[in-house]
Amino acid sequence: MKFISKSHETAWNRALKILEPTAAEMEHGLELHKNLFAMDHFALPMGVWNEGYVDQWNEWKAKNIGQKELLKRMNSVHFDQCCFNEECASLFRNVIRSSGLNCMVYTVAEGKGHDADFRRMANQMQLLRTFRDVIAQAGNVEDIKSINAEGKVAMIWSINGPPFAGNLESAYDELEWIDVWKRMGVRLMHMSYNRRNLAADGCAERANAGLSALGRELVAKLNASGIIVDVPHTGEQSSKEAAQVSTKPIMASHTASRALYDYIRCKSDETLKAIADTDGLVGVFADASLLGGTADIAMMLKHIRYIADLIGVDHVGIGTDGAYMQTWPTSHLVESYDNAEYSGAWWGNWSEFPYGSAEESHYGSLAWLNWPLFTVGLVKSGFSDEEIEKILGKNFLRVLAANQE
Numbered sequence: 001m002k003f004i005s006k007s008h009e010t011a012w013n014r015a016l017k018i019l020e021p022t023a024a025e026m027e028h029g030l031e032l033h034k035n036l037f038a039m040d041h042f043a044l045p046m047g048v049w050n051e052g053y054v055d056q057w058n059e060w061k062a063k064n065i066g067q068k069e070l071l072k073r074m075n076s077v078h079f080d081q082c083c084f085n086e087e088c089a090s091l092f093r094n095v096i097r098s099s100g101l102n103c104m105v106y107t108v109a110e111g112k113g114h115d116a117d118f119r120r121m122a123n124q125m126q127l128l129r130t131f132r133d134v135i136a137q138a139g140n141v142e143d144i145k146s147i148n149a150e151g152k153v154a155m156i157w158s159i160n161g162p163p164f165a166g167n168l169e170s171a172y173d174e175l176e177w178i179d180v181w182k183r184m185g186v187r188l189m190h191m192s193y194n195r196r197n198l199a200a201d202g203c204a205e206r207a208n209a210g211l212s213a214l215g216r217e218l219v220a221k222l223n224a225s226g227i228i229v230d231v232p233h234t235g236e237q238s239s240k241e242a243a244q245v246s247t248k249p250i251m252a253s254h255t256a257s258r259a260l261y262d263y264i265r266c267k268s269d270e271t272l273k274a275i276a277d278t279d280g281l282v283g284v285f286a287d288a289s290l291l292g293g294t295a296d297i298a299m300m301l302k303h304i305r306y307i308a309d310l311i312g313v314d315h316v317g318i319g320t321d322g323a324y325m326q327t328w329p330t331s332h333l334v335e336s337y338d339n340a341e342y343s344g345a346w347w348g349n350w351s352e353f354p355y356g357s358a359e360e361s362h363y364g365s366l367a368w369l370n371w372p373l374f375t376v377g378l379v380k381s382g383f384s385d386e387e388i389e390k391i392l393g394k395n396f397l398r399v400l401a402a403n404q405e
Contacts, residue, residue: 002098002291003098004094004095004098004369005326005368006037006178006392007325007363008098008303008324008369009366010034010363011363011365011367011369011370012369012370012373013282013369014364014367015297015364015365015366015367015370015373015377016322016373017382018296018297018298018299019297019373019377021375021376021379023377023381024058024331025376026064027034027110027379027382028377028379029372029373029375029377029379030233030372030375030378032375032385032388032389032392033100033371033372033376033392035101035311035374035376035390035391036043036292036375036392036393037102037103037148037389037393037394037397038100038101038102038103038137038198038371038375038392038393039101039102039103039104039317039396039397040099040101040103040104040105040159040284040288040318040319040320040322040371041105041242041251041253041254041281041283041284041317041318041319041320041321041325042105042107042232042253042254042319042320043101043104043105043106043320043321043322043368044097044106044321044322044323044324045092045095045096045104045106045324045368046082046091046092046095046269046324046326047078047323047324047325047326047327047334048078048081048082048085048088048091048326048328049326049327049328049329050078050081050085050088050326051329051364052077052081052085053074053077053078053081053329054333055078055346056074057070057074057077057333058112058333060073061337064254065344065384066337067270067336067337067340067341068342070337071344072116072119074376075119075120075123076119076122076123077129077140078123079123079124079126080126080329082118082127083126083127083130083131084130086198088131091326092161092257093131093133094130094136094140094270095321095324095368095369096131096135096153097132098369099153099369099370099371099372100371101147101231102144102148102153102154102333102370102393103138103153103154103156103393103396104143104153104154104156105156105157105158105187105188105253105319106121106122106124106155106157106158106344107159107160108124108159108186108386109121109159109160110159110160110161110162110193110199110347111159111160111161111162111189111190111193112161114152114177115349115377116161116289117163121184121194124157126157126198131175131199133152133169134152134153135152135153135155136150136152136153136154136155137154137155137157137185138154138156139156139185139242140400140401140404141186141397141400141401143178144156144397145383149355156186156187156400157184157185157186157312158186158187158188158190158230158253159181159186159188159189159307160190160193160194160206160233161189161190161191161192161197162178162189162190162191162197162199162218162232163177163178163180163181163351164177164197164198164199164214165177166198168198168214170316171214172204174198174214174217175217175218175221178218178221178222178225179225182225182226182227185197187226187228187400187403188226188227188228188230188251188253189230190230190231190232190233190234191211191215191218191229191230191231191234191238191239191242192233192234192235193220193233193347193348193349194264194348194349194350195348195349198212198214198215198220199211199212199215199238200212200234200235200237200238200241201234201235201238201263202216202233202234202279202349202374203233203234203235203236203249203265204264204348204349204350204352204353205235205349207239208235208236208237209235209237209238209369210237210238210240210241211238211245212240215238215241215242216245218240218245219245220245221377223246223247223248223403226403226404227403228248228249228250228251228399228400228403229242229246229250229251230247230250230251230252230253230325230383231251231252232248232251232252232254232255232265232283232319233241233265233273234314236267236268236270239252239267239271239274239275239347240270240274242273243271243274243275243277243278243280244274246278246280248402248403248405249278249279249280249281249397249398249399249403250278250280250404251275251280251282251283251284252267252269252271252272252275252280252281252282253283253319254279254284254285254287254319254320254321254382255267255282255283255284255285255298255319256284256285256291256303256307257269257272257289257303257307257310259306260291260293260299260302260303260306261291261292261293261303262292263290263292263353263355264353265290265355266290268392269281269310272307272311273310273311273312275350276298276311276312276314276315279315279316279398279399280315280399281313281395281396281399282307282311282316282317283316283317283318283319283393284300284303284304284307284316284317284318284319285300285319285320285321285322285364286318286321286322286361286374287319287320287322287358287361287366288356288358288359288360288361288364288366288367289355289357289358289361290355291303294300294355294372296365296366297365297370297373297374297377298363298377300349300366300374300377301381304316304318304378304381304391305381308383308387308391313383313387313390313391314390315395316391316395316396317389317391317392317393317395317396318374318391318392320366320371322361322362322366322367322368322370323362323368324369325362325363325367325368325372327363329358334370351400354361357361375388375392378391378392
């Protein structure tokens with residue numbers, strides 16, 4: 001095994017210590033990962049924090065531009081360093097190739113507003129141009145196959161919320177941007193993200209209300225547009241109603257079982273069954289903070305097994321919600337303005353439902369570059385080769401194709 005960093009090697013060995021695969025299981029799992037179509041339902045491949053990033057942060061902070069403006073600007077610097085710093089660009093290529101994946105669903109915007117979303121999409125478009133030798137955007141199954149045939153990884157765009165105008169004067173005004181996002185390449189869209197929006201309650205809303213009238217119209221519009229309805233951060237009732245209303249398979253691209261861990265980001269058995277009833281798909285995340293139990297690769301595999309037994313292996317995949325996280329540079333980074341009123345975390349309402357450290361996700365057994373070991377773990381868990389093929393990506397290709405019929 002060729003490791004791209006010391007943290008990669010440490011994480012790999014941590015996972016092996018937990019899995020304890022036999023030599024035969026290890027060999028077979030790695031061979032499957034190499035030969036089968038494998039994809040991540042929700043990935044953020046790399047966090048780049050180098051000296052250039054730190055220097056730019058400190059320069060702008062010294063000018064007192066404010067916390068909100070600082071975070072907005074630094075999001076682009078993050079991508080600039082990845083694209084144009086030679087060391088970071090080389091690392092990015094190594095990370096993509098070392099994953100052994102053929103396709104990733106990549107979140108390109110957060111659904112906060114058109115201005116913010118366009119800025120984030122611009123960063124992603126720059127990434128695609130810069131690394132066109134290793135990645136390319138895909139819009140359908142045929143694109144994915146063509147990109148893979150060129151030896152590249154296909155990127156499917158996702159967005160974390162609908163682009164509503166917010167005026168509530170006409171259905172056209174509220175839904176016209178869905179077509180724009182479709183032309184941009186968006187193929188999955190969250191109904192909501194933790195907080196309530198005009199369509200649906202998020203999972204962090206205690207009220208747990210269902211879809212609004214506009215939310216039902218949104219589902220119909222997404223179905224007609226070929227964009228997959230995605231409910232990973234959507235509330236339980238809204239998720240079930242989205243499944244009931246949708247005429248196409250829906251997804252919860254990165255979640256887990258609430259029966260195993262009672263937390264807002266996990267789905268109840270009833271909701272999981274509702275998603276499966278659409279011929280849809282549930283991706284299990286690799287976020288240690290949201291898995292409960294041992295909060296490691298073994299626990300992730302328990303969630304996969306539980307959901308597969310509950311709703312069938314045809315409806316299960318993996319959406320890590322993860323990234324390769326480069327360790328922070330040694331120079332000092334001031335994280336925020338003292339007593340700053342603005343916090344990017346407010347949007348997700350995480351303060352009301354806090355979760356624990358993501359150390360195991362970034363540098364432990366669930367680290368993103370341990371993806372080949374996730375496949376080994378599926379072998380270890382007793383899944384057949386045919387079942388593993390479905391979990392790794394065949395299920396997603398079915399759902400993507402069905403939404404574009």
